[in-house]
Each structure stands twice: as C-alpha cells, then as structure tokens.
Amino acid sequence: MIIVLVELDEESAEVSREALTFARSLSAAGGGVPIDAVVVGDASADEVADLGRYAVREVHRVGGDAFAAYSAAAWAAAVLEVQRAKGSVVVMAGGTNRGTEVMAHVAARAGAAMAANVVAFNGLAPFTVNRQVMGGAVLEEMLLDERPAVFTVAGHAVEATPADAATTPAVVDVTPTVPEADLVARVASTEPRPQGEGSSLKTAKVVVGAGRGAGGPEGFGAVSELADLLGGSLGVSRVVTSLGWRPHHEQVGQTGTRISPDLYIPCGISGAIQHWAGCASSKVILAINTDAEAPMVTKATYAVIGDMHEVVPAINEALKG
Amino acid sequence: MTNVLVCIKRVPDSSSDVVLTDDAQAVDGRYAGFTVSPHENCAVELAVQIAAATGGEATVVTLGSEEAVEQLRGVLALGCTAATHIVADAPTYGPADVARELAAVVRDHEAAGRSHDLVLLGNDAADSGDFQVGIRLAYELGRPVVTGIATVEVTQEAGVDVAVARGEGPTGQDTYRLPLPAVVTVLEGGVEPRYPTVSGRMKAKKIEIEQRQPAGTPGGAKRVRLFLPPAVPSQVTVLGEGPDAAPAVVGLLAELGVTR
Ligand SMILES: Cc1cc2nc3c(=O)[nH]c(=O)nc-3n(C[C@H](O)[C@H](O)[C@H](O)COP(=O)(O)OP(=O)(O)OC[C@H]3O[C@@H](n4cnc5c(N)ncnc54)[C@H](O)[C@@H]3O)c2cc1C
Ligand SMILES: Nc1ncnc2c1ncn2[C@@H]1O[C@H](COP(=O)(O)O)[C@@H](O)[C@H]1O
Numbered sequence: 001m002i003i004v005l006v007e008l009d010e011e012s013a014e015v016s017r018e019a020l021t022f023a024r025s026l027s028a029a030g031g032g033v034p035i036d037a038v039v040v041g042d043a044s045a046d047e048v049a050d051l052g053r054y055a056v057r058e059v060h061r062v063g064g065d066a067f068a069a070y071s072a073a074a075w076a077a078a079v080l081e082v083q084r085a086k087g088s089v090v091v092m093a094g095g096t097n098r099g100t101e102v103m104a105h106v107a108a109r110a111g112a113a114m115a116a117n118v119v120a121f122n123g124l125a126p127f128t129v130n131r132q133v134m135g136g137a138v139l140e141e142m143l144l145d146e147r148p149a150v151f152t153v154a155g156h157a158v159e160a161t162p163a164d165a166a167t168t169p170a171v172v173d174v175t176p177t178v179p180e181a182d183l184v185a186r187v188a189s190t191e192p193r194p195q196g197e198g199s200s201l202k203t204a205k206v207v208v209g210a211g212r213g214a215g216g217p218e219g220f221g222a223v224s225e226l227a228d229l230l231g232g233s234l235g236v237s238r239v240v241t242s243l244g245w246r247p248h249h250e251q252v253g254q255t256g257t258r259i260s261p262d263l264y265i266p267c268g269i270s271g272a273i274q275h276w277a278g279c280a281s282s283k284v285i286l287a288i289n290t291d292a293e294a295p296m297v298t299k300a301t302y303a304v305i306g307d308m309h310e311v312v313p314a315i316n317e318a319l320k321g
Numbered sequence: 322m323t324n325v326l327v328c329i330k331r332v333p334d335s336s337s338d339v340v341l342t343d344d345a346q347a348v349d350g351r352y353a354g355f356t357v358s359p360h361e362n363c364a365v366e367l368a369v370q371i372a373a374a375t376g377g378e379a380t381v382v383t384l385g386s387e388e389a390v391e392q393l394r395g396v397l398a399l400g401c402t403a404a405t406h407i408v409a410d411a412p413t414y415g416p417a418d419v420a421r422e423l424a425a426v427v428r429d430h431e432a433a434g435r436s437h438d439l440v441l442l443g444n445d446a447a448d449s450g451d452f453q454v455g456i457r458l459a460y461e462l463g464r465p466v467v468t469g470i471a472t473v474e475v476t477q478e479a480g481v482d483v484a485v486a487r488g489e490g491p492t493g494q495d496t497y498r499l500p501l502p503a504v505v506t507v508l509e510g511g512v513e514p515r516y517p518t519v520s521g522r523m524k525a526k527k528i529e530i531e532q533r534q535p536a537g538t539p540g541g542a543k544r545v546r547l548f549l550p551p552a553v554p555s556q557v558t559v560l561g562e563g564p565d566a567a568p569a570v571v572g573l574l575a576e577l578g579v580t581r
Binding site for chain 2: 007009010011012070072073096097098100101104105107108109113114115116117128132133134135136137138139140141142143144145152181184185186187188189190191192193205206229230231232238241244248249251254255256262263272273274284286287292297298299300301302303304305306307310311313314315317318319
C-alpha cells in the first residue's frame, strides 16, 4: 500500500494532488496497490470527495489536541502509526516545505533513506527514483531499497490529473497518542500573511518577473503595473533581492519560491539555472530581454527583444487603450 | 550565553554550466569553483549575531575534503571563532552519515566542556539537496528541530534559554519557541549576510582549525548516478523588437485568456 500525506491548505493542495497523481502511476506499475491518504485536521466532505477523484481508497483523518498546532514530529508520528498499522511499503508527500519536513522526520524515525524532489521512478525491484538536485540542473538516480520507501514529489514536476474512475474513500479517524517530546517544536503562533503577499506568488495564474534589467529600486513601476493589469503577481530574481531592490518573499528560484503560472513574463532576467529552477513549470513563458541569446530567451515560448523600460510601458498602454 | 555551531558544506558553484565527474557521482566544480549555499551564509550570519548578543561562541563545522578548509576560513573571517573540519570525501556520505558525524562532533565537544546549545544548518545543501541532515542530526542528539527558518533570536523565558525562530508557513509567518539545546535549519531571506573585513580575514588566519577523522564508517549515499537532463532545443517565437512589439504581445495575452 502507498501512503500519501495530503496537505489541505490552499498553497499546498495542488502539490498534494500532483503527489497523488504520481502515486497512481506507481500503483499501476505495482499491479494496482491501493493508495491511502493521511490528512491532519478536519477534512471536509468536499475535500474527501476530491481525494476520491484521485482514486484514494481510505482517508486517515488525524485529529486530537496534539494536532491543534503544526509540529512536524507529531505529523510524522501520525503517518508512521498508519504506515505500521497498514504495513505500507511507500510513504510519500508533495514537495512542499512541510511535506518535505515531515517526510524527513518519517525517514529518520523509521531508519530509512529519504529522496527529496522526485520526478520519476525507474524500476520497482529494486526501487529507484530520479530526483532533482542542484535546483534541477542535475538529476540523481537514487536507490530506495528500505521499507518504507520515503520520498517527496518535486512541486509541479507532474501535472495533477484526476483518475478515470473516482472512488468513494472511507474516512477513518485516527487520534494518535503523541509524546510531549514530539510537541516541543510546535508552531507557537502564526502572523497571518498580509493580503497579496508571498502566498499569491505560489498560486498566481500570471507572474511578471523582473531582474537586474530593472536597473534599480525605482525600476519596478511598469512591471508592477503590468502585473496589476493582468491580475497577477510580481516575481524577481535573486540579484534583485540581494541588492535590496525588492523583498525576499518575491524571489523566484531555487532559494526562493517555485511558481507554476499559466503565464510567466520575465523581464531583464537572464535565466540562470537557479532562477529557472523556480519557473520551469510555467505553462507559457514570454521573455522580455535586450539579449536575444540570454538563456531565458532561448528557453522561452515567446520573446520580445528590447529594453524592458520601453517594451513594458508600451504593453501597458496597449492594454489600457 | 549561547554557544552556536553552524554547519556548512563546500559545494560546486552552479552559476555557470554544470559538469559531472567521470564516475557520475558528483558535480565537478574544478572549472566553476566552489562556494557555500546562500542558506548556510544566512545561518552563519545568525550564528555570529546570536553569539555576539549572548556573549557566546560561534563555531563552524564541515565534513569535506582537505580543500574545504577554504570555506571554513571564509566563515571564520565573518566572525566565527572556532572551526572543526571532519576530513572526508563528502560525496560518499549520505545524509544519515553526515548527521552521525556532526552529532559525534557535538558530543565530543560537550564531553570536553564545550557545549553547542544551538546548532544551525542550511535548510538544504545547494548540491545534493537532501533536505534532511538537520532533522537527522536532531534525532541523533535527541533535540527538537525546526526547519525553513528565516530569523532566530535567543531569549530567556522563566530562567530557560529559548530560541525564538520565525519562518514562512502556508498561511503566514510561523513562530516557534524552542528551549535550548535545539537544532534549527535556515532559509535565505531573513538576514543579510555580512562581508568579511580585512581585520576579520587576518584574525581568521590565526585560528587553528580542529581537524578530525570521521567517527564511523559511512553507510553511503543511495546515489546510483547523476545525469544531466536532456537539453531542450530552443523553440522560441520572437514576437518582435522594442516597443513596436506591444500589439503582438497584447494579441498573445488575449489568445491566452489572461487579459481582464
Ligand atoms: C545556490 C544558489 C542559489 C540561487 N538561487 C537563486 C534563486 O532562487 N533565484 C534567482 O533568481 N537566482 C538565484 N541564484 C542566482 C543566479 O545564479 C543568478 O545570479 C541570478 O538569477 C541572476 O539574476 P538576473 O537574471 O536578474 O541578473 P543577470 O544574470 O545579471 O541578468 C540580467 C539580464 O537582464 C538583461 N537586461 C539588462 N538590461 C535590460 C533591459 N534594460 N531590458 C531588458 N533586459 C535587460 C540582460 O541581458 C540579462 O539577460 C542562485 C545562485 C546560487 C549559487
Ligand atoms: N558535508 C557537510 N558538512 C557540514 N554540513 C553539512 C554537510 N552536508 C550537509 N550539511 C548541512 O546540512 C544542511 C542540509 O543538507 P542536506 O540535507 O544535504 O540538503 C546543509 O545546508 C548544511 O548546513
């Protein structure tokens, strides 16, 4: 059996669906082994039905005082309790921050290896996977020969696709007993994110990007306006955040946010692999750059060759007019 | 007084083209050079700040080849005052092996009367990206751990030293309060790493680096091989040059259904 840790929050839900899609192909290769989901918190009827669309057999709904606030160790304890009860051989999650953190706890507790950012599996016996390293510039084939095999699926490496036939998952409530030691590193408080910051970049349908080509902290007016006109978010390169032109939460890339919009418009961004790591799963890329040979231009779907300070205002005027 | 240990890794600089070693087990950094990940640079900055604020010591540790001394010196120049070098071939160490070796350093130092109340690591190494050494280290030491942290301060609460760690959660900024000793892994973005000063570099040169052999035999990384993803031929459609391309862009935006 395959266990998938499913996260329900808006930002992570899609990556969880991608992990379930990956699990389904793994299940098919293994002759149809069942897929169970572990969710922490009150999964609603709609959320359970959504898991049914991804062919989940059983939903283990984790609750109790120990889960009132997030603790990775407690979540891992819950996942392992289900894993042991079911004797499942695979435990996986989407490659979100928490998904990765919980899987690393699961692996450490189970004495198993963990593969982060898996994009494909090769063979089942022995079980080997391919995963992204160096921000996706390199792939690693890795052996997961312990049981359970523990891994996360790289965000946006597979497209979330519902199963041909939906299931009606059984819901099982689990209330694990969690030792105090697993609750020490628990979220003490959360400052809700201001509207339109950070999170929206992860889920935005359109992202307008800006890099060193912006020229300085005052060079972001036109790109911000374009993002507003398209109802999208602004994303920037690391050069921009390092120079202090824009805040770090806007950074796209290996050490920033991974985005997967329908359209990404990088302006004055060269397309270094670490930046590409964060935007490669954009459906369409329209690069605006003075250099026709910049990697961002050659990898893009569409490009305009020119100065962003002339091109972007002209686009804005055309959109408004 | 909080003594901080910060763990860094010598990694190939990936800013230019990536080349693999002949045995396909590692990235060949001989041409591009070597560096330390941005996450770890932020961990170093936090270590130096916390040590200064509490009158403690900031120690840096790495497991790596002889050449990794270059990265240790670089960090000493930033204000760490002690360094430990576990001399070993990092690519043959899996994350569990590295965690075990780092734990051995903490235990040995503690037995010698040097505590490391707070251990800081990067959230993920820039090359292997295993996302787990910090968590495994915490289990080795029996300490609490949080990951993906942007800022850490140490305060006293009811006579106990507590690390107040903040990082981005799925709905906003999460705060954790960990009684020390604890392990924290750091993400870029919360602090601005400082640059070395000339006097910092001079001081660093005089510090004797503790060299040690690995405490155990590595189980090994589960790496079968590394390979490069196939290069995708350019399929770009150039819509035009300069501001004259605006109408073509607007046409495309309409076609994609993203105009309002
Ligand atoms: C471990 C590691 C992690 C990293 N993580 C990230 C990350 O998360 N995100 C990230 O972005 N980077 C990251 N980097 C940095 C990355 O390697 C690049 O340095 C960075 O992405 C370059 O930013 P840039 O494209 O804005 O600047 P540059 O590379 O300097 O490119 C500027 C581009 O703008 C074009 N240009 C200049 N003027 C104009 C103009 N007026 N109009 C139009 N075009 C113009 C130029 O032709 C050029 O293509 C990381 C690096 C390392 C080593
Ligand atoms: N060889 C090493 N020596 C010292 N610290 C390391 C080493 N490998 C990993 N680390 C630390 O562990 C963090 C996470 O690494 P990883 O789990 O491999 O992605 C890194 O950012 C470093 O802080």
